Amino acid sequence: MDVEILSRLQFAFTIAFHYIYPPLSIGIAVNLVIMEGMYLKTKDKFFENMTKFWVKVFALTFAIGVATGIVMEFEFGTNWATYSRFVGDVFGSALAAEGIFAFFLESGFLAVLVFGWDKVGPKMHFFSTIMVSLGSMFSAVWIVVANSWQQTPAGFHVVGEGINARAEITDFWAMVFNPSSVDRLSHVLSGCWLAGAFLIISVSAYYLLKDRHIRFAKASIKIALVVVMIASLFQLFTGHRSAVGIHENQPAKLAAMEAVFDDQTNAPLYLFGWVDEDNQKVNFGVAVPGMLSYLIGFDTNTKVTGLNSFKEEDRPPVNIVFQSYHLMVTIGFALIGISLLGVFFWWRGTLFKQRWMLWIFVFSVLLPQIANQIGWITAEVGRQPWIVYGLLRTSEGLSKSVEAGQVLFSLILFIIIYIGLFILFIYLLNEKIQHGPEDVDSIPSEIGHPKA
Amino acid sequence: MEFTFDLNTIWFFLIGILLVGYAILDGFDLGVGALHLFVKDDLDRRIMLNSIGPVWDGNEVWLVTGGGALFAAFPHVYATVFSGFYTALMMLLFMLIFRAVAIEFRSKRPMRWWRQMWDVAFSVASIFIAFLAGVSIANLITGVPIGPDKEFIGTFWSLINPYTILVGITTVALFMMHGAIYGAMKTEGELHNKLRGWINNTIIFFIICYITTTMATLIYYPHMIQHFKEVPALFVLAVLNMLAIANIPREISRGRYFFAFLSSCASIAALLSLFAFGIFPNFVLASNNPEFSLNIYNAASSQKTLKIMLIIAISGIPFVLAYTISIYWIFRGKVKLNNMSY
Numbered sequence: 056m057d058v059e060i061l062s063r064l065q066f067a068f069t070i071a072f073h074y075i076y077p078p079l080s081i082g083i084a085v086n087l088v089i090m091e092g093m094y095l096k097t098k099d100k101f102f103e104n105m106t107k108f109w110v111k112v113f114a115l116t117f118a119i120g121v122a123t124g125i126v127m128e129f130e131f132g133t134n135w136a137t138y139s140r141f142v143g144d145v146f147g148s149a150l151a152a153e154g155i156f157a158f159f160l161e162s163g164f165l166a167v168l169v170f171g172w173d174k175v176g177p178k179m180h181f182f183s184t185i186m187v188s189l190g191s192m193f194s195a196v197w198i199v200v201a202n203s204w205q206q207t208p209a210g211f212h213v214v215g216e217g218i219n220a221r222a223e224i225t226d227f228w229a230m231v232f233n234p235s236s237v238d239r240l241s242h243v244l245s246g247c248w249l250a251g252a253f254l255i256i257s258v259s260a261y262y263l264l265k266d267r268h269i270r271f272a273k274a275s276i277k278i279a280l281v282v283v284m285i286a287s288l289f290q291l292f293t294g295h296r297s298a299v300g301i302h303e304n305q306p307a308k309l310a311a312m313e314a315v316f317d318d319q320t321n322a323p324l325y326l327f328g329w330v331d332e333d334n335q336k337v338n339f340g341v342a343v344p345g346m347l348s349y350l351i352g353f354d355t356n357t358k359v360t361g362l363n364s365f366k367e368e369d370r371p372p373v374n375i376v377f378q379s380y381h382l383m384v385t386i387g388f389a390l391i392g393i394s395l396l397g398v399f400f401w402w403r404g405t406l407f408k409q410r411w412m413l414w415i416f417v418f419s420v421l422l423p424q425i426a427n428q429i430g431w432i433t434a435e436v437g438r439q440p441w442i443v444y445g446l447l448r449t450s451e452g453l454s455k456s457v458e459a460g461q462v463l464f465s466l467i468l469f470i471i472i473y474i475g476l477f478i479l480f481i482y483l484l485n486e487k488i489q490h491g492p493e494d495v496d497s498i499p500s501e502i503g504h505p506k507a
Numbered sequence: 508m509e510f511t512f513d514l515n516t517i518w519f520f521l522i523g524i525l526l527v528g529y530a531i532l533d534g535f536d537l538g539v540g541a542l543h544l545f546v547k548d549d550l551d552r553r554i555m556l557n558s559i560g561p562v563w564d565g566n567e568v569w570l571v572t573g574g575g576a577l578f579a580a581f582p583h584v585y586a587t588v589f590s591g592f593y594t595a596l597m598m599l600l601f602m603l604i605f606r607a608v609a610i611e612f613r614s615k616r617p618m619r620w621w622r623q624m625w626d627v628a629f630s631v632a633s634i635f636i637a638f639l640a641g642v643s644i645a646n647l648i649t650g651v652p653i654g655p656d657k658e659f660i661g662t663f664w665s666l667i668n669p670y671t672i673l674v675g676i677t678t679v680a681l682f683m684m685h686g687a688i689y690g691a692m693k694t695e696g697e698l699h700n701k702l703r704g705w706i707n708n709t710i711i712f713f714i715i716c717y718i719t720t721t722m723a724t725l726i727y728y729p730h731m732i733q734h735f736k737e738v739p740a741l742f743v744l745a746v747l748n749m750l751a752i753a754n755i756p757r758e759i760s761r762g763r764y765f766f767a768f769l770s771s772c773a774s775i776a777a778l779l780s781l782f783a784f785g786i787f788p789n790f791v792l793a794s795n796n797p798e799f800s801l802n803i804y805n806a807a808s809s810q811k812t813l814k815i816m817l818i819i820a821i822s823g824i825p826f827v828l829a830y831t832i833s834i835y836w837i838f839r840g841k842v843k844l845n846n847m848s849y
Contacts, residue, residue, distance in 0.1 A: 114611075115611070118564070118607055118608070118610075118611040119608075119611075121564055121567070121607060122603065122604045122607035122608060123604070124571075125567070125570070125571055125600065125603055126600050126604070128571055128574050128575065128578075129574065129589060129596055129600055131578065131585075131589075132574075132578065132585045132586055132588070132589025132590060133589045133590055133593050133596055133597065134590070136586035136587065136589065136590035136658075137586070139578065139582055139585055139586040139589075140582050140583055140586045140657075142582075143578055143579060143581075143582020143583075143585065143586070143808055144579075144582065144808040144809055144812045145812075146578070146579075147575065147576075147578040147579025147580070147582060147585075147808065147812070147816075148579045148812055148815055148816050148819065150575040150578055150579060151572065151575040151576045151578070151579040151580075151816055151819060151820075152819050152823075153575065154568065154571055154572030154575040154576070155572060155819060155820065155823035155824070155827060156819075156823055156826075158568045158571055158572060159565070159568055159572070159823075159826070159827045159830055159831070160826070160830065162564050162565040162567075162568045163565050163830035163831065163833075163834050164830070164834075165564070165565075166561035166562060166565060166834050166837075166838065167561075167834070167837060169561070170560060170561040170838070170848070171561070171837060171838075172845075173845065174837050174838065175837060214809075218656065221582075223808075223809040223811070223812070224809065224811055224812050224815065225811070227815050454586075454590035454593070455590070455656075455658045456587075456590050456591050456593070456658050456659040456660065457590050457593050461593050461594055461597075464594075464597075465593075465594075465597040468597070468601060472601060472604060476604070476608060479608070479612060483612065483615050486615065486616075
């Protein structure tokens with residue numbers, strides 16, 4: 056295997072693993088703000104203990120997120136040096152802004168959130184929780200801005216030629232608010248809220264099924280259900296906006312997502328199918344005629360550009376983009392269904408009696424994780440063969456001084472270490488779940504929690 | 508020395524300041540890690556760990572931000588060094604991961620073997636990170652082979668020689684001294700007395716390394732003192748450095764640990780300033796042909812980016828300082844364990 060494929064595999068593997076954790080942190084943090092807010096409002100110790108339990112889970116996801124995140128920052132330089140030279144002027148400032156505005160905020164107040172319960176008053180602690188939550192979202196802002204610039208470059212000009220070519224910034228705000236930033240950021244953030252909130256729902260449903268920590272579990276589910284109902288519906292909207300944006304700015308990606316080979320109006324929307332790339336057709340497909348054209352332009356006469364309008368060397372792989380995109384959408388609708396059904400039973404007052412629903416809740420934690428991963432696959436594989444869309448090819452972005460053997464060595468070590476890390480994560484998460492929150496179910500809340 | 512006060516120069520020193528911030532802050536927690544295995548009792552080890560508990564990952568953020576700033580302001584330095592030092596940096600990354608994981612996971616289970624395993628990982632990783640940081644710095648002093656296209660043309664082994672190893676060990680010694688002082692400041696009772704005793708040993712260890720490194724630099728890499736010959740006033744930094752180190756035992760004997768810690772911080776800052784003035788205006792010296800060196804001009808981003816980043820830095824830094832100071836203020840005083848501790 057050559058340096059290119061190894062470097063791509065390594066980046067894909069390390070980013071996919073990293074991307075399990077920050078969404079959990081961002082999503083849990085939002086719920087922490089609500090929980091601790093309720094503690095401040097009601098002065099009920101119960102909510103404080105509830106917050107403390109989820110803070111422990113949060114701290115675990117955060118620690119792995121930080122450790123695997125440093126890897127990402129280094130890899131731009133280690134494996135993609137030529138890319139770094141090309142984008143440094145533009146991409147670097149977003150990354151530096153992330154460090155200054157987001158990471159310091161997050162890590163500073165995290166200390167108070169986790170260790171500061173008896174060092175500061177409840178209001179200051181609540182303030183810290185809000186700051187951690189904001190900090191975690193700010194870091195998503197800057198990194199998604201940087202990635203969006205790779206999808207839809209704006210606010211720059213290219214200086215120099217050949218190997219000396221590089222993008223230089225001309226308009227900072229045009230770079231920040233490039234055509235896909237806002238749509239993609241809102242799509243990513245609501246994906247994060249879903250990931251965190253469904254973890255809370257899953258663990259709590261497990262407690263209910265095991266008849267443990269009943270009051271804690273019921274209250275946690277209710278809080279998280281509100282979050283997932285809003286986030287899953289918002290996801291429908293942001294997903295639609297993103298697709299329209301892709302139609303305008305990255306037509307080859309849209310064509311791959313729906314396997315459109317020839318330019319056409321009245322383009323169909325597939326529900327599922329298997330793309331035969333050689334013969335340019337979709338097997339076993341079921342499609343709604345005209346729906347794709349309708350959705351992107353609210354008019355079935357909207358023309359969709361097909362893959363054949365692009366030179367062969369400019370086309371992304373089709374089937375992988377098609378499959379990951381369709382699975383993501385399917386999961387998106389499933390999440391809306393689960394959320395609405397949950398809220399419906401809650402409204403009817405029968406939510407906690409539906410054991411089958413609780414079982415769905417237990418496994419629902421996997422769905423946003425899968426959707427987040429394959430959503431990124433759609434975005435990043437759909438951008439191929441470009442590392443910066445239309446400007447720099449992935450094959451041109453590599454480090455010239457790095458050899459295949461070095462990358463193979465580091466890739467193998469990453470795989471071993473990350474598998475170990477994942478097992479450890481699951482083990483410790485399970486440990487925390489089995490231990491559970493400090494129970495105050497059985498005693499009146501005025502007395503507070505028993506001395507352990 | 509040609510010294511024009513332009514954006515490139517400002518960014519050279521701003522990145523230097525981020526590096527100083529990182530060395531001072533992560534320096535003491537790496538130092539505490541390096542001393543960790545010398546403490547035998549489980550409770551004492553937990554106190555050591557919790558003395559850095561709330562702050563260590565905030566300290567690491569200085570490295571992350573420094574890396575981001577280097578990427579943005581001097582992309583060629585970032586690209587050349589990170590790809591050129593590939594294997595060394597991958598090892599650094601693995602160590603950073605091990606260390607973070609060790610800190611986080613050590614106290615989650617009570618078994619002896621479990622804790623011993625993570626203690627070793629934590630301590631070895633801390634030493635190794637300090638060592639690799641020193642080796643990297645040393646390679647910027649010795650210079651590395653660079654081609655006309657700004658690409659590194661050496662191998663992993665061309666980064667390792669007696670001088671770079673010496674600087675690596677000096678860095679470990681410096682952080683051990685720094686960590687011992689921090690530890691003494693944050694603990695009480697027997698553990699405190701033990702750490703207090705180590706401060707003198709680590710100072711002696713550091714001074715031996717420091718003198719050897721200085722001699723080696725003067726003999727083999729005299730270009731490092733070029734600016735000091737031209738601008739003798741810079742020699743003040745070297746004097747400050749010695750005074751700061753000499754002040755540490757004085758403050759310790761008076762029981763003023765906070766001031767001893769500040770002295771130690773000052774000596775780190777002075778040392779890195781000596782280094783920065785030594786290499787200026789180069790970032791990466793090309794050992795094969797000085798014309799291929801990466802300096803603050805041929806490796807920099809556009810003036811516009813440097814200006815935007817300066818605005819970002821100026822608007823962000825007051826907040827960063829405010830958070831950092833308030834966190835250290837909130838967690839001031841001796842370590843007390845509770846149910847949220849590591």
